[in-house]
Amino acid sequence: MSHTHTGFDRLPIVDVSGLFSDDLGERLATACELDRAARDAGFFYVTGHQVAREQQAELVAQARRFFAAPEDWKMRYYIGQSVAHRGYVPEGEEAFAGGKRDRKEAFDTGRELPPDDPDVKAGTPMLGPNLWPEQPGFREAVSSYYEAAFALGRALFRGFSLALGLPESHFDAYLSKPPSQLRLIHYPFDPSAEDRPGIGAHTDYECFTILLPTAPGLEVMNGEGHWIDAPPVENAFVVNIGDMLEVWTGGTYVATSHRVRKVREERYSFPLFFACDYRTVVAPLPPFATPEAVAKYPPVFAGDHLFAQTAQSFMYLKQRLESGELALPDGSKAPASFGQQARYATAGPSSMNDDE
Secondary structure (H helix, E strand, O other), rough: OOOOOOOOOOOEEOOOOOHHHHOOOHHHHHHHHHHHHHHHHOEEEEEEEEEEOOHHHHHHHHHHHHHHHHHHHHHHHHHOOOOOOOEOOOOOOOOHHHOOOOEEEEEEEOOOOOOOOOOOOOOOOOOOOOOOOOOHHHHHHHHHHHHHHHHHHHHHHHHHHOOOOOOHHHHHHHHHOOOOOEEEEEEEEOOOOOOEEEOEEEOOOOOEHHHHHHHHOOOOOOOOOOEEEEOOOOOOOEEEOOOHHHHOOOOOOOOOOEEEEOOOOOOEEEEEEEEOOOOOEOOHHHHHHHHHHHHHHOOOOHHHHHHHHHHOOOOOHHHHHHHHOOOOOOOOOOOOOOHHHHHHOOOOOOOOOOOO
């Protein structure tokens, strides 16, 4: 399979404002830019995204306030108490490859679904209500940002559809209520941090990720196996291709390996992992279903892939697996190996969908 990732030394910047145009020609032109960035780097900045600066600022402000609270108060919202993998993730809750842990805490949210939703009643993992802290304005700020970032994700998917020669609305059918997580992540100030890798190299399990970072630290692997810095760009999101889009395109778009470097400053990071509906069966689409691609990418249930990797990286879920209270979906016991880092000896161990 030919890999088109180039030896880029910085991430491409794509102005996606054309995706919101009524003019098909403008949408197609923007789709071509997206296509080039997805093929060349699999990681790029997007501007012209229509997510208001105020929504971004309020999300950051609410996260700062939450993470500054006492630990015992934050633990009232511990993720292990939730029914749908939502809530506070304390330091050490996530265990990475080789047992390595990073000094970070997080708060996980998703689309709010009521208890009487048929999929929630059926016990579908990762779907259900959020666990909202009693912090004035938190729920409103997070929900508002989630909706705006999700709308951007829908627009990006329409752009990818055009780029891939599919009907513009092709992926809409898989976006009725996906388990798309928005994580609020806090890396405390670490005066002892050396300039060295933190999180091991990994790919993201969903279709793509829309990331809002507040400080440097993110590194991306280029097509020659070298790590490239991806610092924040004013009013731009970082977008990267995930495992499911790699499968759908038969490897035409590659889920890009990335990691977080330790930096000597406090850092907040807000990835929206844009998923498709839980029961979506993902396999190479007809234009990409070469014998080689079909052999390399057997059909995968999107939700099972996401849940299996999540269950193997959170302590409370690992304990449920060990006690027999929880079982992994069939055929999903091994962590996924997508992306390009396995081809390079320079890469660290593959890690879980731990952060951005």
